[in-house]
Amino acid sequence: MSKRKNRINKGLSRIVGIIDRYIELLGCESGGLQDGFRCKCYDDECTVMYSLFSFQNDDIVLQFAKDEFNINDISIFTLSLLHEVGHIATQCELTKKEDAYCWAVKKMLSEQDRWSKGVTVTYMRLPDEYMATQWACDYIHNNRKEVLHFDNLLKKELKNYYRKWLTE
16 A cells, blocks of 8 residues: 555544544444445434535535524534434434324435425424434533534544645
8 A cells, every 4th residue: 555545544544533432422333434424323223424525405404503503613514423413312202103204204305306495494393303403402502612622623633634635
């Protein structure tokens, strides 16, 4: 392996390690870096998976968190990661009827090629999504110093990684 590839892999391993340790600190297991989606939890296993990709509605999700829960200065990645932990933390709070409703609406929404702002907000207002986001935002407010430390450390490592990767 070339020196450049080795440095790239070390940098990515460092980023993944920071994220995995934080997920474990939150009482979950890390499913590791995944391709194509940011975070996904399997409630029965308390596993959180994540992606470093950006998605088309990130700005809408951040605006929703700001408008609903007064969240202003957290990255979409950290908010999304905590949102998935929120699914695990709130999984028992839905009735079977609410859960069935959420899945039915999600199935219907998943058939759309592109989500408008209205569709994204409708999704975010589904009971399970709203509770997970509320949990995440409460966690951010109640553990501000810890969350900001993680968020800033991750952003710094990502900047260093991409700066080295793009300039070598």
